[in-house]
Amino acid sequence: MTSAEIKKRAEDLGANLCGIASIDRFKDSPAGFHPHDVFKKTKSVISIACRIPEGPVEAENLIPYFVSEEIVTTKLNSIVFDLSMVIEDSGYAAVIVPSFPYDYWDEDQMEGKGIVSLKHIAYYAGLGYIGRNSLLCNKKYGNLIKLGAILTDAEPEPDEIYTDDMCESCGNLCEISCPVNAIADKHVSQKKCRPYSEVKNKRGADIYTCNICRKVCPNRNGIGKI
Ligand code: B12
Ligand code: SF4
Ligand code: SF4
Structure with a gap:
């Protein structure tokens, strides 16, 4: 193909x-x-x-x-x-x-x-x-x-890798906004993130309680849109 x-x-x-x-x-x-x-x-x-x-x-x-x-x-x-x-x-x-x-x-x-x-x-x-x-x-x-x-095992034409990195000038918003300091060097401490962001509510339902590192990113809706 x-x-x-x-x-x-x-x-x-x-x-x-x-x-x-x-x-x-x-x-x-x-x-x-x-x-x-x-x-x-x-x-x-x-x-x-x-x-x-x-x-x-x-x-x-x-x-x-x-x-x-x-x-x-x-x-x-x-x-x-x-x-x-x-x-x-x-x-x-x-x-x-x-x-x-x-x-x-x-x-x-x-x-x-x-x-x-x-x-x-x-x-x-x-x-x-x-x-x-x-x-x-x-x-x-x-x-x-x-x-x-x-x-x-098919060998279709590969795409070019996207080489721009748009994290140059936002001032590290995701890192400094994480309420539990889970982010450092592009790595997320799961031990810090999980208990804060993925919980069972009082009704026993699994829910997310945090998406801040995603939400604060100036490129979250596409590069240069916000
Ligand atoms: C475990 C997991 C989590 C964990 C860990 C997240 C993480 N950063 O890895 C927790 C619970 C914290 C989490 C949270 C969230 N997650 Co999550 N999660 C996953 C899951 C199931 C596995 C990711 C994984 O394997 N991580 C472990 C590895 C990558 O990390 P590592 O050991 O540090 O790896 C190091 C090296 O080993 C190396 N490495 C690993 N693999 C490879 C491969 C190659 C080729 C190379 C060179 C290197 C390399 O890279 C790392 C070095 O920095 C993926 C789905 C999937 N199957 O991929 C979704 C996924 C990453 N999650 C996703 C989402 C949406 C979230 C949340 C936003 C949900 C929310 N709360 O709103 C948050 C965001 C938190 C954050 N900033 O990451 C999406 C991300 C979409 C996107 N746009 O990137 C995914 C891809 C699910 C999906 N199907 O779309 N998640
Ligand atoms: S989802 Fe929340 S707790 Fe987890 S890394 Fe992002 S900001 Fe931090
Ligand atoms: S908030 Fe977005 S642009 Fe800023 S450092 Fe984090 S991922 Fe990069």
């Missing part, structure tokens, strides 16, 4: 962004988290993104935001799944990379890791850069996107 064919099918299925990375770009992956650790035949990785709406991010109550995130995750899973079937029908292998569940869990550090980092996949597929808040930021949609991916 060509790159143009894959992108057209992704768009038809409802994706806002689709990019392609060749497998050689993943040579610095940490051991155990390389695409080959999930699927040995991988020759290319397809990154897919769907945008989340701006309204709930601006709202004072975070329940609409949490539900929007859940809806977009479900939508993305279905797009990625359907696209993987299209690729398979074209005679190539395709394996989805979901956000959840994942295996790695360090109880002491409260640290989880996806089976392959979807942010790194998106970066190597040219969807954007990884900001200091550690989120993938796209030129058009900013950080208000959710990510999915497919590993395949």
